Amino acid sequence: MTMRGFQQAMCDLVASPELCGHLLQSPEEVLSRYELSDRDRRRLVEVVRQPGMVVNCSLYRANRLTPIYNLLPHTCFLLGDTLMNEAIEFWNGFEETLLQFNEEVERFGDFLRRRIKLGIQRNPLLPEVLEYELAINKFRFAPRLEILARLESAKPAASQSNLISLHPLIRVLQFSYEPSKLLELLSEQRSPPYELARGEFWMLLDGRGEEVGTKLISTEIGRLLGAIEAESEMSLGTDDVETLIESGLAVRSLQGS
């Protein structure tokens, strides 16, 4: 039974126009990688010659680009002409996808973080916009009601604790460019460079409601919440703990939990 080998070869070809070209040039070399019948070999050589194979390869790319483009629109806009090359590089290292939107986007986000760190992507706006969109998506896919119910049931046991952590559906992000204006320009798809105020800006992302809310917060609050987020848990004075708990931004943690 060679159906399995034929299907593997078809899928590899659909995922790689380069492999299609290679098959046209050196059929024996490519086809020897798979367990195939003579008929399978004749079929594969024939289908890569058909114009429809270009459509298949393009559809593969379109289907894999869809989650990235839909869920990281501003990041994609900033990547501009480099988007396709970055996506292809990403797919080369992540061929065996489940094509689940959140996984595709998170892994592409990790890939881009590495590219930024390596200096391959140098747009100064990109790191902050990427982190913003990844954080929004994290909340989009979070089991919100389940998290809220879990917190509610844990309340009595943690009621005496002065140890707090950031609410699991709250995040703070630091920007070095004025974020409201930046996101507005990106929404309008205006190409950089932008004239943006520089400084220390903090944005609060609130995933507790049905829609993810965002608002700018003061540097003082931003730093405090940022520190709590970075530490995972923080011990504060009783009044500060009460204020943060009442605001819903933080939750009590069980001692030693």
Added chain:
Amino acid sequence: MLHEADSSPPALGVGLLYNAALTDFVRTNLTAFDYISITPDLFWVDRGPRHTERYEELESWIETLDWVASRCPIVSHNIGLSIGTAAAFDTAYLEQIANFHNRYQFLWHSDHLSFAQVHGKTGDLHHAGMAVPISYDEEMLDLVADRVGQVRKKIAIPFLLENSVYFVNIPEQDMTEVEFLNRLTSRSGCRLLLDLHNLYTNARNHGFDAFLFLDELDLDSVVEIHIAGGDEFAGMYTDSHAGPCPEPVWELLDHAISRTPNLRGVTFEFHFSYYPMMKEAGVLAQLDRARAMWSSRFSGN
């Protein structure tokens, strides 16, 4: 004639395939459609077969589904069965569909006559990146018929398979697509989801007569019809679900609707990104036109 061990569903009328852009639409236009078709796969995250808790439901989507399910009939249009995958059959996915059916009482369920999962270098199944059409061979017929049997045994409602779009012609196939579909339905007891836009796409790209295809197809096995739009991409016409149905699809529906005695519903589908173009009125217009044809089926016009 339907010869299911499972019960025959009622004739529903005109339905709509739910997508992310339709959340408000379905709530405000509940009388515009007779049923909703859902793709269950969009209502959960699949973490993959290696995870013990493989499926995680998406709460906001489930909320809408619960709302709709309590108000109108629901059918299921799955995309994850990958019935043509040679190497393995994902029985955990089938179990998940069965769980969803137990919860929402679908009147029928369907998937695609294609494969979307394949074994990779690691030995695990992964997504092929698109639904790849099967080859119409005896070996494939045996494989699909056996899996249809497993599906029908697990979920006792009619199970439909949808005719696929293909952009390449696989040479030296044992039979034609029509022969394959006729033999599959006759042998396995699965029914057909006849996607007229897929048929139109194939006929247009590969230069055959779609009406002749319909005349050769065993239309008794058709339970649901899909209608949709498409557009040109990379030099061919594709099933992109790009907005309203083109005129030839309406002509095919007009031809098919009076010849499908077991038809239970006509479903309009479109990609959510085209909603801003179609808007509410555009979707309603498609549903109205389909309804007029559905009604003509009973009036003999």
